[in-house]
């Protein structure tokens with residue numbers, strides 16, 4: 001079996017100029033788990049050509065390549081002995097991904113066919129394959145000034161498109177809530193267990209767990225924050241066998257545009273500035289006040305956070321302590337999702 005590196009070397013020796021078709025084939029080859037020894041994420045140039053393997057820098061300084069996960073991973077030993085969350089319906093402790101995410105209600109929307117009732121006959125493995133192709137053909141991972149790596153569209157994407165599944169290792173909420181900020185920045189929330197449907201309405205009490213994409217996950221772990229985001233996270237299902245966390249476009253996304261989500265009100269901590277660059281950045285006010293005194297700005301920000309920091313928003317932690325580009329440690333999209341709008 002070849003390594004991704006060897007495939008890229010061979011490709012570069014054989015073709016002098018990258019074309020759209022050759023780049024597509026190259027990417028499909030390096031991300032095809034059945035023909036490559038191990039699949040890791042690569043940073044790409046503006047044409048989509050892979051140029052450097054991306055490394056996550058651990059808290060002890062170790063550089064770790066980031067594995068591509070098409071589907072979530074699960075380790076039962078992490079769940080043994082953990083407390084069953086309030087309102088959880090299902091097997092506890094869970095023995096498989098299916099125990100946690102395999103029993104969506106038929107009323108939950110299907111990401112594949114968008115049907116909400118019995119009409120849906122979708123198949124999760126087929127959809128996961130399609131999403132992997134979508135990533136390889138339509139998205140590129142590139143470094144962004146001051147924000148580490150980010151995601152960019154390589155084609156025009158219509159509003160309401162499922163961009164892929166946010167995958168990683170499923171971890172109990174109690175475990176990731178006790179982690180250090182630097183360790184939880186790639187953890188997103190997903191609802192678990194069976195949901196009750198009373199009078200046609202789904203229960204609003206939904207326990208959740210974390211999807212930890214630090215060392216392995218889908219390309220969506222590279223999503224950066226914007227106060228004017230063009231995409232959002234949503235919990236949906238695919239067929240009746242799998243609940244998934246997806247990113248979907250909120251509006252039409254142009255070719256070359258960065259794909260972003262809103263990390264929520266806890267993302268920027270007092271004294272930090274937002275790098276989203278949007279005209280409607282809700283933290284611009286704070287930066288402007290720098291000249292006239294920070295006191296007012298900080299108290300205003302604290303108030304805002306206190307009012308909005310509830311479980312109904314996407315909410316993520318920032319990590320601007322190292323704002324270099326190209327290094328995972330300096331990644332500007334540090335985040336913890338502690339809940340999101342569906």
Ligand SMILES: [Zn+2]
Pocket residue numbers: 110111112113114115120121122238239
């Ligand atoms: Zn369906």
Ligand SMILES: [Zn+2]
Pocket residue numbers: 226227228274275276277278280281282283
């Ligand atoms: Zn902003």
